[in-house]
Amino acid sequence: MSLDELLDEWGGANRLTAGEAEAVRLAVVTMRTPGLDPGWWSELMGQVSVAVIQATALPASARAALQPVWTPA
Amino acid sequence: MSGDAEHAFNRLYEDNQRAVHAHLVGRCGDRETARDLLQEVFLRAWRHAGAWRDLPPDRQRAWVFAVARNLVIDAHRGRATAEAARAALEREAPVTAPAAEEPEARAELNERVARLDRAIRGLPEKLRVVLSLHVAGGLTSAQVGEVLDEPAGTVRYQLSEARRRLAVAMGAEG
Numbered sequence: 001m002s003l004d005e006l007l008d009e010w011g012g013a014n015r016l017t018a019g020e021a022e023a024v025r026l027a028v029v030t031m032r033t034p035g036l037d038p039g040w041w042s043e044l045m046g047q048v049s050v051a052v053i054q055a056t057a058l059p060a061s062a063r064a065a066l067q068p069v070w071t072p073a
Numbered sequence: 074m075s076g077d078a079e080h081a082f083n084r085l086y087e088d089n090q091r092a093v094h095a096h097l098v099g100r101c102g103d104r105e106t107a108r109d110l111l112q113e114v115f116l117r118a119w120r121h122a123g124a125w126r127d128l129p130p131d132r133q134r135a136w137v138f139a140v141a142r143n144l145v146i147d148a149h150r151g152r153a154t155a156e157a158a159r160a161a162l163e164r165e166a167p168v169t170a171p172a173a174e175e176p177e178a179r180a181e182l183n184e185r186v187a188r189l190d191r192a193i194r195g196l197p198e199k200l201r202v203v204l205s206l207h208v209a210g211g212l213t214s215a216q217v218g219e220v221l222d223e224p225a226g227t228v229r230y231q232l233s234e235a236r237r238r239l240a241v242a243m244g245a246e247g
Contacts, residue, residue, distance in 0.1 A: 001185065003240055009186045010193065011208035014104050016094055016111075024112045025086050028119050029079060 081126050086115055088130065089137050092220065095210030096138065099202030100145045102194050110148065114141045131219070138220045192242035200235040203228055 016024070093114055097107035117140050118125060125136045193201060206217045207228075214232065218225040 001182070003189075003236060003243065006185055006189045006243075007204075007208045007236075007239075009182065010189050011095075011205075011211075013186060013190075014095070014098050014205070014209045015091065016104070016108060020108060021090055021094075024090070024108065024115065025083070027112055028086075028115045029082065031116060031119065 078122055078126070082115075082119055082122060085118060085125065085133055085137065089134055090115070092134075092206060092210040092212055092216075093137055093141050095205045095208075095212075096141055096202060096220070097145065098209055099205030100198065101148075102201070110141070110144055113144055117144075134220065188243060189239065192239050195242065196235055196238060200231055200238070203231045204235040207232055 090111060094104075094107050094111045097110045097114075098104050101107050101110065114137060118137060125133045128136060193204065196204065203217055203221070206212045206220065207214070210217075212220070214228040215225040217223070218228045221228070223231075
């Protein structure tokens with residue numbers, strides 16, 4: 001077997017298989033879309049928790065004090 | 074990401090993944106490390122589609138290779154990765170050829186490919202990268218020159234030099 005033929009064998013052995021290449025592509029395109037910070041979910045859940053606690057654990061007068069002040073026009 | 078963007082990404086990936094992986098094999102000496110870096114290269118492409126989407130294909134390829142080169146430099150700066158790459162270069166060749174029909178023939182072919190792999194790992198990095206891009210990546214001398222920013226004539230000389238050294242190494246081992 002010539003050196004060129006051996007090099008062809010080496011090249012084939014070092015190439016990604018179609019399955020490996022597809023696995024890499026899938027791993028990339030299923031990554032989180034840019035713009036969504038990794039902490040967005042916990043931040044959202046934190047805000048929800050605060051709202052739930054305020055709505056259930058505080059007396060009505062205390063809840064009223066937390067509402068934004070609105071003056072009719 | 075929109076369907077159009079994913080379509081553009083798939084095209085970029087299809088057109089370049091083989092050559093970029095071959096480049097990374099040449100730089101790292103290890104197809105598995107190269108696969109991990111390939112994923113990182115295209116993850117950056119996925120996240121920064123605006124940087125390449127409107128470019129013509131040859132400049133898209135240049136963009137992807139620039140990312141790959143920078144990633145390899147970053148990886149080499151990271152000591153752990155550099156150590157892993159060095160270990161990969163030094164360890165016994167894991168490369169085996171595709172199965173031949175007869176077990177004896179297959180064993181002999183695997184042995185010869187493993188010897189060749191050891192010889193390739195012993196080449197200077199520049200020759201190894203050029204050889205890998207040409208042999209594993211399927212690029213012509215001119216295309217190798219474009220991605221490495223080298224004249225095609227220089228690439229042809231380097232390929233010839235790599236082959237000469239490999240022939241000597243294979244002869245010496247055999």
